[in-house]
Structures are given as C-alpha cells and as structure tokens.
Amino acid sequence: MKCSESRGRTRWARFAGILGLALVGVALLLTGLSQGALAASFAVSGGSFKISADKLVGEGFVQYGDVDQGSGQAHAVAVGAFRKATLDNFCQSVFLPKVPMVGDVTLVLLSGGPGGMESTDIIIGIASLTGDLRLTDTQIGIDAAQLTKGPEAAKGRPGAFGLQAAGATIGQLRQTAWSTNAQTLRLKNLALSLRSGKNECF
Structure with missing residues (x-):
C-alpha cells in the first residue's frame, strides 16, 4: 500500500x-x-480558433486564397494580411474538448480597451469572417503573386485571384482562423483564463 x-x-x-x-x-x-x-506564430493542432474585436484598423491589406497547413492538416483558407493592424477590445479563444480529468475547457486571451492588440506584418489563415468592412485605395482581381501593399511574405500563387488596399477597417469583427503569424504582436492589459465548458469569444 x-x-x-x-x-x-x-x-x-x-x-x-x-x-x-x-x-x-x-x-x-x-x-x-x-x-x-516577440514575434508570434499561433496554430492549434487539428483545430481552429476564434478572434473578435469591436474594431480593426489596418494598413497595407491584402487577401488571396491558399491552403493552410499550420494546424497540422490542410485547409482551404482566405489569407488576410496587414502591414500594421490595431484591434479594439481584442479576444482570442481556443476550445479544448475532452481534456483528461476536467472535460471541455476554453482558453481565452483578452486585451481590452482601444488598441488592445497591435501587430505588424500579420498573416492570418481565415476560415470565416463577418463584420462591417471598409477599404480605401482598393485593387480587386490583381494577380495574387503580384501583391505589393501587404507584408512582403504575403503573396499568393501566380494566376490566383488577389485583392489589396491601402487601408481597411472592420467593425464588429468575428473571425474563425486556422493560423496566425506576425512579425510583432503586442497585447495590452492582457488577461488569460481557462473557462470550463465551451465559452468562446463569440
């Protein structure tokens, strides 16, 4: 004994x-x-994560289709990238089902207030997105391999459909993504919590 x-x-x-x-x-x-x-790279093996913000203001925006493998599996995504982006009342959540001994858990990161999250050269593999979008100085239908307004690494495959704009604003952002990479990422007034059950940002 x-x-x-x-x-x-x-x-x-x-x-x-x-x-x-x-x-x-x-x-x-x-x-x-x-x-x-720190530079930052975030992906969840085999799963997606959610991001919400009251408002996103970005500079140097590009978007194109691609295949994301950052989570360990291949997924068709709409890549969205900014040279610079600021988000008000930022929230990111990851749902972790059936954790041994504790059950379902949600990991939540919060950075409240204006400019809660700031990033440079951020590239996101987007599964879905909703919000109120406004673009400035926009080019639609440009070859994805010829994009110039976003981060240097944010270019698609030759002949693929691409979009770019000098600026982008998204109100009431609700986004599900497979991966995020950023040259720099800053979270103000950061609060991390583990919530029992499925309690995501939205």
Missing part, C-alpha cells in the same frame, strides 16, 4: 513539476507579448 501511495505521489509530483514549467513558459511568453518584445 505504501509503495502504491509513493508511486501515486511521485506521478502527481512529476505532473505538478511539468505543469509548473509549462506555466512559467506561458508567463514568459505573455510577458514578452505584452511588452511587444
């Missing part, structure tokens, strides 16, 4: 140690993001 209890304590001790290291890593990552110190 004592041997069994000892092994049980050892397993829990190892689990706690691993969890502690993971939390330290998350804390360091989030500290860097909140200070604008």
